[in-house]
Amino acid sequence: xxxxxxxxxxxxxxxxxxxxxxxxxxxxxxxxxxxxxxxxxxxxxxxxxxxxxxxxxxxxxxxxxxxxxxxxxxxxxxxxxxxxxxxxxxxxxxxxxxxxxxxxxxxxxxxxxxxxxxxxxxxxxxxxxxxxxxxxxxxxxx
Amino acid sequence: xxxxxxxxxxxxxxxxxxxxxxxxxxxxxxxxxxxxxxxxxxxxxxxxxxxxxxxxxxxxxxxxxxxxxxxxxxxxxxxxxxxxxxxxxxxxxxxxxxxxxxxxxxxxxxxxxxxxxxxxxxxxxxxxxxxxxxxxxxxxxxxxxxxxxxxxxxxxxxxxxxxxxxxxxxxxxxxxxxxxxxxxxxxxxxxxxxxxxxxxxxxxxxxxxxxxxxxxxxxxxxxxxxxxxxxxxxxxxxxxxxxxxxxxxxxxxxxxxxxxxxxxxxxxxxxxxxxxxxxxxxxxxxxxxxxxxxxxxxxxxxxxxxxxxxxxxxxxxxxxxxxxxxxxxxxxxxxxxxxxxxxxxxxxxxxxxxxxxxxxxx
Numbered sequence: 283x284x285x286x287x288x289x290x291x292x293x294x295x296x297x298x299x300x301x302x303x304x305x306x307x308x309x310x311x312x313x314x315x316x317x318x319x320x321x322x323x324x325x326x327x328x329x330x331x332x333x334x335x336x337x338x339x340x341x342x343x344x345x346x347x348x349x350x351x352x353x354x355x356x357x358x359x360x361x362x363x364x365x366x367x368x369x370x371x372x373x374x375x376x377x378x379x380x381x382x383x384x385x386x387x388x389x390x391x392x393x394x395x396x397x398x399x400x401x402x403x404x405x406x407x408x409x410x411x412x413x414x415x416x417x418x419x420x421x422x423x424x
Numbered sequence: 425x426x427x428x429x430x431x432x433x434x435x436x437x438x439x440x441x442x443x444x445x446x447x448x449x450x451x452x453x454x455x456x457x458x459x460x461x462x463x464x465x466x467x468x469x470x471x472x473x474x475x476x477x478x479x480x481x482x483x484x485x486x487x488x489x490x491x492x493x494x495x496x497x498x499x500x501x502x503x504x505x506x507x508x509x510x511x512x513x514x515x516x517x518x519x520x521x522x523x524x525x526x527x528x529x530x531x532x533x534x535x536x537x538x539x540x541x542x543x544x545x546x547x548x549x550x551x552x553x554x555x556x557x558x559x560x561x562x563x564x565x566x567x568x569x570x571x572x573x574x575x576x577x578x579x580x581x582x583x584x585x586x587x588x589x590x591x592x593x594x595x596x597x598x599x600x601x602x603x604x605x606x607x608x609x610x611x612x613x614x615x616x617x618x619x620x621x622x623x624x625x626x627x628x629x630x631x632x633x634x635x636x637x638x639x640x641x642x643x644x645x646x647x648x649x650x651x652x653x654x655x656x657x658x659x660x661x662x663x664x665x666x667x668x669x670x671x672x673x674x675x676x677x678x679x680x681x682x683x684x685x686x687x688x689x690x691x692x693x694x695x696x697x698x699x700x701x702x703x704x705x706x707x708x709x710x711x712x713x714x715x716x717x718x719x720x721x722x723x724x725x726x727x728x729x730x731x732x733x734x735x736x737x738x739x740x741x742x743x744x745x746x747x748x749x750x751x752x753x754x755x756x757x758x759x760x761x762x763x764x765x766x767x768x769x770x771x772x773x774x775x776x777x778x779x780x781x782x783x784x785x786x
Contacts, residue, residue: 284542287603288477288484292505292538294599295473296512296531302447302592303516306582311521311566315528318558319512322535325551329542338752341544342760345749348547348554349764353771355558359565360775366569367781372521373578388583392454394575 289330296323310362310372314355321351435476436600443469444593450517451585466513470506473600480604485541501541507534519579522566529559546746635669636732638662643729652718659712659725666705701735704728730755
C-alpha cells in the first residue's frame with residue numbers, strides 16, 4: 283500500500299526541474315534531456331495513480347509515454363544534426379533569425395569569462411637519480 | 425521541533441523559494457554564479473520538501489495491513505526520490521552536456537527504483553533498456569557535435585535564469601499546495617491510520633481473491649486440454665468457484681459489501697464489472713450441459729477467463745505483471761498499440777528524411 287501524495291510530489295519536483303532546464307538552457311542536447319526529465323515526472327504520476335487505484339491502465343499509459351519519448355528522441359536528434367550542419371553550433375540562440383518580424387533579437391551583453399592565457403601544464407614527478415651537485419656545477423662551468 | 429516549521433504552507437513556500445534560489449545560483453551564466461551556495465540552497469530545498477511530505481502525509485510506504493508503515497520500502501522511497509531530484513538538478517545546471525547525460529542516467533536509475541516500488545517491474549526493465557540506449561545515442565551526439573574548448577554561448581549562458589527558476593518553482597509550489605489541499609487527512613497523525621477515505625479500497629478480500637484465482641487457473645486448465653471431458657471438468661469447477669464467489673455461504677454477497685454509496689464512480693464501476701462477470705458466467709453454464717457445442721463453449725470459457733483477469737486486477741495489482749500488461753495492451757488498448765506503432769514508423773521515416781543530406785542520394 284502506498285501513500286499517493288509522496289509520489290505525486292516527486293513527480294511534480296522532477297517536472298519542475300525539467301521545466302526550468304527546458305526554459306533556461308541553451309544547449310539543444312541539454313534541453314532535450316530536460317524534456318525527458320519532465321516525461322519521467324509524468325510517468326511517475328501515472329504509475330502512482332495506477333498503483334493507488336489498483337489498475338494496470340496506469341502502467342499501460344506509462345508504456346505509451348515511453349513510446350512517444352522514443353519517437354521524440356529520434357526526431358529531435360535528427361533535427362539537432364541538421365541544425366548543427368547549418369550553424370556549426372548547438373546553441374538554440376543561433377536560431378533567433380527565424381523569429382517573427384517586428385520582434386527585436388535577444389543580445390548577450392555580458393561578455394563570457396576569458397580562458398586563462400597561461401596554459402596549465404601537468405607537473406611531472408622527478409625521475410632518476412639526482413646528479414652530484416659538485417661535479418654538476420664543475421661540468422656546467424666548463 | 426519549532427511549531428512554525430511544521431506549518432505545511434510555510435514549508436511549501438520555503439521549499440519553493442530555496443529550490444528556486446539555489447537553481448538560479450547554479451545555472452551557468454557569466455555573472456552571479458555561485459556553485460557552493462547554490463548546492464547548499466537546493467539541498468536545503470529538497471530537505472524542506474521531504475520534511476513537508478513527512479509531517480503532512482507521514483511515511484510513503486504503508487504496510488499491507490494498513491497499520492504502521494514498511495520501514496525498508498519507505499527508506500528506499502526516500503533514497504530514490506532524493507537521488508532522482510538531486511541528479512535532475514545536476515543535469516539541468518551542469519555546464520558540460522556530457523556530464524549532464526551521465527546525470528540523466530542516474531535520474532533514470534532512481535526513477536526505475538520508484539517504478540519498482542510502484543509495482544511496475546516490466547516498465548522498469550523497459551525504461552532502463554530504452555533509455556540506456558537513448559542515453560548512449562545522446563552521448564555519441566555530444567561527443568560528435570559539442571567539442572568546444574573553454575566557455576561557449578550554449579553552455580555558459582542561459583536564457584532568463586531568474587524568470588525561468590521563478591516560473592518552475594512557482595509551478596512546483598502550486599502543485600504541492602494542491603496536494604496539500606486535496607489530501608483528506610487534516611492532521612498528520614491521521615495520515616497513517618486511514619489513507620483513503622476519498623477512494624474506497626476494493627471490496628474484494630483475501631477469500632474472494634483465492635476463489636477468483638482458482639477460477640482463472642481452472643479456466644486455463646480447461647483451455648489447455650483438447651479432449652471434451654478434460655475440458656468440461658475444470659470448466660465446471662471454475663463455474664462452481666465463481667458460484668461460491670458470488671453467493672458465499674458465510675458472508676454477504678460481494679455487491680453488498682461495497683460500503684460506500686452507489687453514486688461513487690469507483691463503486692459503480694466495480695458493480696458494472698461484477699455484473700459483466702456474472703453475465704459471462706451465465707454464458708458458459710448452459711454450454712457445459714448436455715448440448716455439446718465445443719467451439720462455442722471454448723469461446724465462452726476464454727471470454728470468462730479474460731473477464732476474470734481484468735476483474736481480479738481490480739483493487740490490487742496482479743502479481744503477474746508482464747502477462748497482465750500484455751493482456752491489457754492487446755484487449756483494451758489494441759487501437760492505441762496500433763497508433764503507437766504507426767507513430768514510431770512515421771517518426772522513423774521523418775528522422776531519416778530530416779537527417780539526410782540534400783543532394784546526396786539516400
